[in-house]
Amino acid sequence: MNKSILFKNRPKGKPALSDFEITEIEKPSPKDGEILLKTKYISVDPYLRGRMRDEESYIPPFELNKPIESMLVAEVIESNNKDFKTEDVVSGMLKWELFQTHTGENLNKIDTNLAKPSAYLGILGLTGLTAHLALKHIGKPEKGETLVVSGAAGAVGSVAGQIGKIKGCRVVGIAGSDEKIDHIKEKFGYDEGINYKTTENMQKAIEKNCPDGVDVYFDNVGGETLDAVMMNINRFARIINCGAISIYNEKGVPTGPRLEGIMIKKSALMQGFLVRNHFDEFKSSIKELAGWLNEGKLKYDETIVKGFDETPQAFLDLFEGKNTGKMVVEI
Template sequence: MMNRVILLDKRPIGTPTLNDFKFIEEEKPTAKNGEILLKALFVSVDPYLRGRMSDAKSYVPPFELHKPISSGMIAEVIASENADFKVGSHVSGLLEWKEFQVSTGKGLNKVDGTKVGLSAYLGILGMTGLTAYLGLTEIGKPKEGETLVVSGAAGAVGSVVGQIGKVLGCRVVGLAGTDEKVEMLKKDFGYDEVINYKTTKDISKAIKNAAPNGVDVYFDNVGGEISDAVLANINNFARVPVCGAISLYNDTEIAKGPRLQPIIVKNSVLMQGFIVSNYAAKFPEAIQKMATWLKDGKLAHQETIVEGFDQIPQAFLDLFEGKNKGKMIVKI
């Protein structure tokens, strides 16, 4: 039996295309002593993967050309030569884009799909939820009655950040790219106000109207002009967790914009970039808190499920077109 694999074939210039990926077939592996054979069930595609496609310095090494791409995945153990993993059990972890692969089990976490769907461990109970919770609480430090603004609010992280903000007593304002997403964020995720940045001519003015008392916490997922507009409405002693900058990832030149230092100094703003692994020691506490809120109905999670191993590259590309609501996941 053959095994399908997806490689990084070319380093993209600007926006990635399907031509940057290559499908190959190799012999299906078998588990040897101490190993387990895994079958891919769910694959996470995330904006940060774009950075790893370029040969540039970052917080993680770039993908190697002509080698398999990897991302978060849920897999089933279908053969085991490792006493710690039973056949039929499920694991999550960073795995290669292969239908089948072997592992020693190092770096994998056992997950239970009986109480929540397995895909939740790639989203609200996985890195997505951890990123939202830890970025907001460790850097944003929201207080009851404050105003929280979230860009990329309908995305995987943003949709969770807003809900946590509501649980913590904030007024929550989001930015999204379609009227459908605006309605979803208000109806399903409890956002107080949502701005469609694609149809709004003056975003800064719209934010001022939606946040009449100014912005105390800005959770930044997108960067660019949207963030410039939010920072124009920032309050004294505001906190800005910088999670991502998806609006800039495909730029081939460094964008110019407002100089941030005067805004930061004048308003005594804390602006801090982060990656979720900075807070690895707090993962168990965060997962427990998120699971409790999920069980109590205080959190909802939205997923965009695309089916088929062959659709992994296209699902990734669709992130940059804003075609996902919540977490983008490929079901194999």
């Protein structure tokens, strides 16, 4: 039996289960030059919300009544392609289907001896690459500087904070529960943490926890948290706009403080980051991340949801902060 998860409706505001449809489809057979893949793990990520809008972006929007797609780990179970053999494990942008055929183009074979397969959707996948390359190209943290990370317990944020510590920074994390704050300090080495849900004045809280100001801000949430951090930046600060989950479900265009004056006064850099712009560096970046992982300098969390049919709910749970680290669906 084969199954597919289709995109049924373009949500207005927060997505719902009714925006997805799980349907049974025929199990395909690979043609000459193709491979047959069996899905092992599915990555659910906040950026998928943007692809649900019918608007121009850096990646095409999802088509109605067509399968959702994201990064998957899959096993080759049949091959008519000389470059792949059965039992190869690969990662790539694939459809939310139990079985699918593929030409093999843009798929990466993964080394399951280096790390377990699901890690290639997280710390050794796009999330780890995002943290590493965004800090390399925009954040450029230096020893003795202060790095602030929002979404600090999430898949990208938890890696970004640890890289900051490797680089010799004081690292302050922002997350949504006391449990997450304790976790990022105890497991990932964050120096301080701020629970934004119980903090009345984020600007003052950041000032208190960053007595020397903020040199680098790794922003995964946008909105009011970004506004509060900007009031505490130092001269020549670097702000990485990596995500904006706090406003992804807004129906209109939110407004906030005007930051031009601060940017000019502080000679600050604010830049958006897309990991796909640095594809040529993926292999070298994974090598460095894997090295830190094997040396014990990097640790990672996964929130594993089991069952193909649970994939839509796992995606929705991201917007409720129910994940610690990378949210992955295990088939």
